[in-house]
Amino acid sequence: MKKWLTLLMALALAAPLAQAQDKPAARPGHTEITWDELVPADWDPLKQFKDMNFGVLSDADPRAAEMLKKMREVWDNAPVNNKMDGRAIRIPGYIVPLEEGKNGMTEFLLVPYFGACIHSPPPPANQIIHVKPKSPAKGFKSMDTVWVDGTLRTLRSDTFMGVSSYRMEAVGIERYVEKPAK
Numbered sequence: 611m612k613k614w615l616t617l618l619m620a621l622a623l624a625a626p627l628a629q630a631q632d633k634p635a636a637r638p639g640h641t642e643i644t645w646d647e648l649v650p651a652d653w654d655p656l657k658q659f660k661d662m663n664f665g666v667l668s669d670a671d672p673r674a675a676e677m678l679k680k681m682r683e684v685w686d687n688a689p690v691n692n693k694m695d696g697r698a699i700r701i702p703g704y705i706v707p708l709e710e711g712k713n714g715m716t717e718f719l720l721v722p723y724f725g726a727c728i729h730s731p732p733p734p735a736n737q738i739i740h741v742k743p744k745s746p747a748k749g750f751k752s753m754d755t756v757w758v759d760g761t762l763r764t765l766r767s768d769t770f771m772g773v774s775s776y777r778m779e780a781v782g783i784e785r786y787v788e789k790p791a792k
Contacts (some may be wrong), residue, residue, distance in 0.1 A: 612719050637698075637759045640698045640699055640759045641697065641698065642699070642700045643697075643701050645703075645737055647691065647694065648694060648736050648739075649688075649736050653688065653736075655685060655734050658684060660781060662677060664736055673702065673761060681688075685732070685733070685735060686734075686735050688734035690776065691714060691736070694764065694776070695764040696761065697761070697771065698761050699759070699778075700758070701720070701739070701745075701757070702755065702758075703715060703720035703739070703758065704718075704720070704722070704723065704724055704754070704755055705719075705720065705750055705753060705754045706718055706726070706728060706753075707749070707751070708740075710746075713748070713751055714741065714745075714747050714748035715746060716742070716746050717737065717740070717741070718741050718750075719738050719741070719753070719769065720739040720778075721737065721738055721739075722737050725753070725771075726727075727772045728753065728771070732771070735772075735773040735774055736775045737774040738773065738774035738776070739759060739762070739774060739776045739777070740765075740769065740774040740776065740777045740778070741760070741777075741783075742777070742780065743780040744777070744781050747780070747783045750783070754785070755785070755786035756783050756785060756786055757784045757785075757786055758778065758781040758783050759780065759781055760778040760779050760783075761779060762776055762778050763777045765777040
């Protein structure tokens with residue numbers, strides 16, 4: 611599939627996790643948020659690309675490569691929502707491991723949709739949280755769905771898996787469990 615199309619589809623198809631499951635309560639003092647709250651209200655990640663006719667470009671087209679490069683630059687420098695800095699939050703997402711050892715995962719990216727940073731290009735930086743658990747997270751693997759509680763900071767990180775605009779010291783990581791079918 612075309613790289614640029616994969617990038618656009620991933621952003622467009624990202625579904626909020628919090629709507630379809632039995633949620634454990636947030637830790638005292640932590641407020642549950644959605645991924646949309648991390649994005650400034652006036653920022654449109656596709657604004658600069660609205661006039662592009664993606665249907666006529668192939669991956670081999672130099673214009674597609676230039677457009678993908680420009681999109682990465684815009685998304686890697688996505689603005690943060692400064693109102694989120696220092697907030698104690700709870701958010702669901704998917705794990706992209708960065709560092710792990712025999713005691714568990716010591717660093718990971720939290721992303722809003724399955725496959726981000728691994729099977730598809732990374733989302734905008736304001737849709738990636740660089741998580742450093744207070745103690746190593748045990749029993750989790752790549753793309754596991756989790757709830758993460760911690761204090762959010764607007765701090766940019768550039769990792770081998772993607773650029774993040776936020777960092778969190780996680781005080782709690784729990785499995786995300788879907789509601790049983792009725």
